[in-house]
Amino acid sequence: MINKYPKTLLVIITEAVLENALVRDVRERGAQGWTVAEVHGGGSESVREGAWEADRTIEMKVICEPDVADAIASHVLAAYATNYSVVVYFSAVSVLRPDRY
Amino acid sequence: MVIDVVVYFFILGVFARLVKSDLKLPEALYETLSIYLLLAIGLKGGIELSKQPVATLAPQVLACMALGFVIPVVLFPFLRKLRLNGADAAALGAHYGSVSVVTFAVATAALTRQGIAYESHAALWVAVMEAPGLVAGILLARWAQRKTVRQGAETGAPRSAGWGALAHDVLLGKSVLLLMGGLLIGALAGEAGTAPIKAVFIDPFKGVLALFLLELGLVAGGRLAEVRRFGVAVLVIGLGVPPVLAVAGALVGVALGLSTGGVAVLAALAASASYIAAPTAMRIAVPEANAALSITAALGITFPFNIVVGIPLYILLAKSLTT
Numbered sequence: 001m002i003n004k005y006p007k008t009l010l011v012i013i014t015e016a017v018l019e020n021a022l023v024r025d026v027r028e029r030g031a032q033g034w035t036v037a038e039v040h041g042g043g044s045e046s047v048r049e050g051a052w053e054a055d056r057t058i059e060m061k062v063i064c065e066p067d068v069a070d071a072i073a074s075h076v077l078a079a080y081a082t083n084y085s086v087v088v089y090f091s092a093v094s095v096l097r098p099d100r101y
Numbered sequence: 102m103v104i105d106v107v108v109y110f111f112i113l114g115v116f117a118r119l120v121k122s123d124l125k126l127p128e129a130l131y132e133t134l135s136i137y138l139l140l141a142i143g144l145k146g147g148i149e150l151s152k153q154p155v156a157t158l159a160p161q162v163l164a165c166m167a168l169g170f171v172i173p174v175v176l177f178p179f180l181r182k183l184r185l186n187g188a189d190a191a192a193l194g195a196h197y198g199s200v201s202v203v204t205f206a207v208a209t210a211a212l213t214r215q216g217i218a219y220e221s222h223a224a225l226w227v228a229v230m231e232a233p234g235l236v237a238g239i240l241l242a243r244w245a246q247r248k249t250v251r252q253g254a255e256t257g258a259p260r261s262a263g264w265g266a267l268a269h270d271v272l273l274g275k276s277v278l279l280l281m282g283g284l285l286i287g288a289l290a291g292e293a294g295t296a297p298i299k300a301v302f303i304d305p306f307k308g309v310l311a312l313f314l315l316e317l318g319l320v321a322g323g324r325l326a327e328v329r330r331f332g333v334a335v336l337v338i339g340l341g342v343p344p345v346l347a348v349a350g351a352l353v354g355v356a357l358g359l360s361t362g363g364v365a366v367l368a369a370l371a372a373s374a375s376y377i378a379a380p381t382a383m384r385i386a387v388p389e390a391n392a393a394l395s396i397t398a399a400l401g402i403t404f405p406f407n408i409v410v411g412i413p414l415y416i417l418l419a420k421s422l423t424t
Contacts, residue, residue, distance in 0.1 A: 017384045038128075046393065050128060051320045052400070054380035054392055083388035 005098035009061060010069040012076055013039065013087040015048075016056035025075055026060070030068045032101060035061045048085065057085070063093060063101045105211050108408050110311040114318015115405070119325070126316045134313040135377065139202060139276060141302045141309070143283020144295060146224025150284060151291040158225065161357055165226045168353050168371060169233035172198040172346060177241050183334045185394075187245025191238045192383040192390035196399045197342060198234020199375035200227055202276065203317065206310050207408045208369035211416065212362045219362025228280040230370055232271050235382045239267065242387040267386050276378045317404065324401030331394055339402025343372035347415045355422050365419035369412055374399035 012022065019036060026034050039059045040050045050056040062072065073088050080086050095101055117124045150158075173194030180190035205227050212219050271277065287295060295302070328335055350371025354364035376399045384392055 015384065017381055049323075051323060052376060052380060052396065054384045054396070080388075084384075 002096065004094035004096065007063050007093055007095050007098065007101050008066045008069040009063050009091045009093040010072060011087075011089050011091075012060045012062075012072075013041075013057065013085075014060075014076075014080065015054075015084050016050075016058045017054060018080060018084060019058055019060075022060055022076070025079075026062050026072050029071045029075065031062045031064045031072065033063070037061075043085065043087075045085070063095065065101070104409065105207060105214060107207060107210060107307060107311045107314050111314040111318040111321070111405065111408060114315040114320075115322040115325070116318075118319045118322025124319065126312075126319065131313075131316050134309055134316065136275070136279060137302075137309055138206065138306075138313060139279035140283045141306050142202060142206060142224045142227065143280040143285075144287040144298075144302050145283075145306075146222050146228075147284040147287020147289075148292050148295055149221035150225065150288040153222070155288075158222065161226065161359075162229050164353055164357055165230045165367070165370075166233045168350060168367075169198050169200070169230040170237045172349075172371065173234055173237040173241055176342065180338065183337065185334070187248070188242050188387050188390040189394055191242035191245055192379075192387045192392075193338065193395045193398060194241060195235050195238020195383055195387075196374045196376070196379040196395050197346060197403075198237055199232070199379045200230045200234075200370045201373035201375055201399075201404060201407075202227055202280070202377070203310070203313065204369055204373035204404065204407050204412075205366065206306075207314075208366055208412050208415070210307060210310070211412050212365060215416065217362040217365070217416065217420075218360055219366050220359060223363065223366050224280065225284060226367065226370060228277060228284060231277050231280070231375070231378055234375070235271050235379060235386075238379075238383065239386045242390065246389075267382070270385060271378070271382055274378055274382070314408075317400070321400050321405055324397045327393060327397045328401060331397060335394065335398050336402065339398040340406055343374075343403050343407055343411055344414070347372035347411065347418065351415065351418050351422055354419070361419050361423040364423055365412075365416045368415040368418060369407065372403075372407055372411055372415065374403045376400040376404065 016038065023034060037059050038050065039057050040048060041057065042048060048055055048057045069090055076086060076088055173191065176194040176197055177190050180193055185193065209219060209223065347368040351364050351368040354367035359367065376396060380392060380396055383390055383395065
């Protein structure tokens with residue numbers, strides 16, 4: 001049986017204009033890597049189809065220690081959730097090389 | 102008054118959206134087309150720049166920048182009267198202070214078709230008018246916010262971007278970078294130097310513009326449904342502001358001694374609202390402003406108004422002011 005190690009997967013779905021700021025934020029808080037994809041979708045307030053540049057949405061995934069995920073999430077909520085569309089969620093994941101996250 | 106062929110593509114896009122067709126242009130194509138248009142417009146202006154002494158253009162450049170900066174400042178109190186909050190009024194003003202490159206392209210196409218000459222370096226005006234309106238809008242938003250804070254009201258979220266980052270985003274953002282880059286390349290290479298790339302950047306321009314307008318029609322059509330949400334105010338702004346700004350732009354053009362076509366171009370630029378640079382810049386710099394309101398006014402109402410009704414009127418205005 002292969003050895004697996006528990007980590008937290010933090011997913012942030014938000015407006016694409018925040019990407020640079022988010023990358024800075026997650027690195028400053030100790031995340032070692034991140035993955036960003038362009039997505040589209042909608043919610044209770046609006047539909048964001050990415051029809052023009054400021055309407056684009058990104059999904060950022062960060063695999064990290066639980067306390068790092070907590071620190072990133074609380075910062076993202078405090079700094080951006082008032083004025084931007086923000087979705088944040090966590091899940092437990094298993095990784096094979098724990099020192100990389 | 103014959104509608105330019107490219108405008109029909111825009112109308113087709115709006116129609117497709119209104120009848121809920123599944124037509125959708127891939128996002129990568131939209132991006133490619135906008136890069137192409139910006140570069141091509143810059144190159145064309147740059148080739149013309151290479152033929153004349155640049156120093157004589159300084160008054161035009163300064164006047165265009167001043168015009169772009171003043172528009173949000175003048176609009177601000179008017180928009181506040183329409184019950185917009187400070188952030189919305191400032192952000193919307195910034196959209197009108199900045200310019201729409203496609204409106205410029207449609208205006209010059211209309212002039213060419215009617216055989217009216219315009220200053221061939223006009224792309225330079227577009228490039229320098231992109232940023233000042235955004236700066237003015239951001240300053241107004243911060244001033245309005247400071248006033249609210251002093252009155253003890255809600256302050257909103259913490260500021261996410263400093264001036265350095267903003268200057269970087271606006272001055273080195275794709276629009277200004279490609280326009281200015283195109284202008285420089287065109288000016289350095291000149292007519293002979295750019296001849297080998299003419300088949301890509303100059304000749305197919307109008308076809309690409311048509312395709313881009315189809316895409317813009319799809320986006321604008323989607324915004325039309327939003328008009329109802331914002332009520333009469335957004336209609337008043339979207340339809341009322343452009344003609345007034347066009348007159349201001351035309352008067353500046355006359356004061357600069359521009360040709361009839363040049364006056365019409367400056368009127369169209371003043372009347373136009375940015376929907377590429379401004380929404381992104383305002384989202385970063387004035388996040389508390391309602392982005393849907395601005396894009397609905399700029400792209401859903403003002404842009405179609407300008408390219409279908411406005412530009413022919415601005416050309417008539419320019420003719421009457423210069424003869």
